[in-house]
Amino acid sequence: MKPALSVIFFTTASGAGYGMLFWLGVLDAFGLMPPAMWFGPIGIGIAMALASAGLMASTFHLGRPERAWRAISQWRTSWLSREGIVALLAYIPAAGFFAAWLAVGAGAPLTRAFGLLAALAGVATVVCTAMIYGSLKPIRQWHNRFIIPNYLLLGAFSGAACLAALAVFWQPGPARIAAVIAVVAGVAGAAGKLAYWRFIDGTRGVSTMESATGLGGLGPVRMLESPNSEENYLLREMGFRIGRKHAGNLRVIALALGFALPVLLLIAGAGLAEGTGLVLLPVAALCALLGLYVERWLFFAQATHTVTLYYGRPDCGRREGRPQSSG
Amino acid sequence: MTSIPAPQPGQKKLGLVIDLDTCVGCHACAVNCKEWNTSGHPGPLTDFDAYQEKPQGVWLNRVHTYEAGLGDESRTVHFPRSCLHCEEPECVSVCPTGASYKREEDGIVLVNEEICIGCQLCAWACPYGAREFDEDQGVMKKCTLCIDRIYNENIPEAARVPACVSTCPASARHFGDLGDPDSAVSRLVAERGGYDLMPEMGYKPTNKYLPPRKRPARSFAAPVEEPSRPDAANGVMRWLDRVLSR
Numbered sequence: 001m002k003p004a005l006s007v008i009f010f011t012t013a014s015g016a017g018y019g020m021l022f023w024l025g026v027l028d029a030f031g032l033m034p035p036a037m038w039f040g041p042i043g044i045g046i047a048m049a050l051a052s053a054g055l056m057a058s059t060f061h062l063g064r065p066e067r068a069w070r071a072i073s074q075w076r077t078s079w080l081s082r083e084g085i086v087a088l089l090a091y092i093p094a095a096g097f098f099a100a101w102l103a104v105g106a107g108a109p110l111t112r113a114f115g116l117l118a119a120l121a122g123v124a125t126v127v128c129t130a131m132i133y134g135s136l137k138p139i140r141q142w143h144n145r146f147i148i149p150n151y152l153l154l155g156a157f158s159g160a161a162c163l164a165a166l167a168v169f170w171q172p173g174p175a176r177i178a179a180v181i182a183v184v185a186g187v188a189g190a191a192g193k194l195a196y197w198r199f200i201d202g203t204r205g206v207s208t209m210e211s212a213t214g215l216g217g218l219g220p221v222r223m224l225e226s227p228n229s230e231e232n233y234l235l236r237e238m239g240f241r242i243g244r245k246h247a248g249n250l251r252v253i254a255l256a257l258g259f260a261l262p263v264l265l266l267i268a269g270a271g272l273a274e275g276t277g278l279v280l281l282p283v284a285a286l287c288a289l290l291g292l293y294v295e296r297w298l299f300f301a302q303a304t305h306t307v308t309l310y311y312g313r314p315d316c317g318r319r320e321g322r323p324q325s326s327g
Numbered sequence: 328m329t330s331i332p333a334p335q336p337g338q339k340k341l342g343l344v345i346d347l348d349t350c351v352g353c354h355a356c357a358v359n360c361k362e363w364n365t366s367g368h369p370g371p372l373t374d375f376d377a378y379q380e381k382p383q384g385v386w387l388n389r390v391h392t393y394e395a396g397l398g399d400e401s402r403t404v405h406f407p408r409s410c411l412h413c414e415e416p417e418c419v420s421v422c423p424t425g426a427s428y429k430r431e432e433d434g435i436v437l438v439n440e441e442i443c444i445g446c447q448l449c450a451w452a453c454p455y456g457a458r459e460f461d462e463d464q465g466v467m468k469k470c471t472l473c474i475d476r477i478y479n480e481n482i483p484e485a486a487r488v489p490a491c492v493s494t495c496p497a498s499a500r501h502f503g504d505l506g507d508p509d510s511a512v513s514r515l516v517a518e519r520g521g522y523d524l525m526p527e528m529g530y531k532p533t534n535k536y537l538p539p540r541k542r543p544a545r546s547f548a549a550p551v552e553e554p555s556r557p558d559a560a561n562g563v564m565r566w567l568d569r570v571l572s573r
Contacts, residue, residue: 135421
């Protein structure tokens with residue numbers, strides 16, 4: 001699948017934003033966040049800015065962005081529609097959380113209730129985002145049980161890292177808690193990603209060129225002539241192959257930049273003397289976001305679509321196929 | 328509305344039956360599809376660099392050519408590919424706007440281009456590659472089963488079939504109601520063992536493909552050379568031949 005930068009930015013940024021909102025709501029409910037008057041509103045503001053930037057970016061992927069508002073009408077069947085609705089609804093508890101923190105303070109029951117509601121909305125939005133991809137049967141790298149846990153863990157990881165990076169400017173204690181959560185979620189996220197890569201490398205699609213054409217009864221099927229001499233939309237969008245060629249290297253980059261380095265920086269930033277955390281925790285959050293951007297790029301680039309079977313490109317996993325000559 | 332209409336017994340299911348035995352791979356169906364539809368319901372079917380080195384564009388029907396089988400048993404099979412108007416079209420259920428819909432009255436899957444936002448999720452959801460994004464118009468295009476021909480009372484009744492069917496010189500394409508077990512297309516499917524593409528995906532395509540027929544066993548030994556005989560057209564020449572051959 002072609003990795004559209006707007007969509008990759010959308011899922012990375014909104015995942016981090018809703019993750020940050022989630023931890024802010026949950027940790028505040030347990031009284032574990034700095035009770036400072038401006039900490040909460042700034043944190044909620046950053047979280048919702050990340051989420052909003054992601055949602056805005058996703059509209060750049062549309063052929064008709066001016067009609068984007070129509071996308072919230074089909075919640076009965078469409079995960080994209082559900083995602084849009086839940087994302088819009090999430091602004092309500094987030095705004096309540098923001099206002100209550102300013103009006104009655106971090107520890108008030110009203111603030112905690114809004115915080116928990118906002119956390120719930122964050123989780124729901126990330127689940128819907130994951131299901132946009134998870135519901136697509138023709139793409140076996142997306143239509144599997146790893147997608148929801150992966151999206152949730154990576155959102156939890158990057159969100160907690162962002163929260164630690166912000167909290168350290170108020171109090172080292174809460175920053176340390178967020179950092180520890182980020183480390184745990186990061187390790188779990190990396191393990192989930194490794195399990196996912198093992199899964200997609202070790203399995204093949206159920207469909208083959210033989211089932212796609214129905215000609216398997218005659219024997220193995222290969223394409224003799226492509227219907228078109230040049231590229232077409234289907235091959236550009238669904239037959240993207242550059243990423244698969246570099247998959248090995250990009251996986252190392254994603255693991256190192258997205259998980260290993262931020263986890264080390266989080267441990268160092270939370271454990272070392274207070275001054276260093278001011279630098280190390282924000283750098284850790286930035287690393288995590290950049291690394292996850294690479295990871296999400298791979299998530300698209302490594303995904304294969306059954307339509308390529310019709311073009312004689314059997315689902316080849318990591319192998320880089322030679323472009324089919326078309327006479 | 329992107330909810331799929333509940334299946335009713337005896338429901339009309341318009342679709343195509345494509346005979347892979349007789350298809351000669353001439354691409355006339357694809358060309359006539361483009362010709363009709365670029366100024367029809369889903370039109371224009373935009374082309375890019377149409378007269379340059381690398382022309383590209385939107386096509387709703389594409390003809391692939393495969394080789395199936397090995398050695399002496401291998402066959403060349405021409406394979407037209409277009410929307411199958413599935414009974415479980417997930418291209419419709421993933422649509423966030425309701426632009427994609429399946430008609431209750433005849434099962435045709437259509438796009439309302441007035442409200443399509445061009446998110447392309449339907450193209451991702453279709454296992455068959457039936458949907459093509461018009462990058463110029465920013466909306467999705469697909470086969471309409473020539474909805475502007477099959478119900479068109481301004482054209483002769485014989486012409487009220489999809490453009491691809493009307494133009495096929497080998498009569499490899501058949502159009503009809505696959506929901507009616509007694510229709511000509513349903514009988515054809517039953518007789519010839521018509522099948523679904525990628526049944527494992529669970530989309531339940533309406534269109535059916537007829538497999539290439541079994542070939543009579545062929546001998547690949549060199550033909551035996553007949554002894555040469557002069558051109559014995561009449562009795563006199565035959566007699567002459569016999570006399571002179573002594």
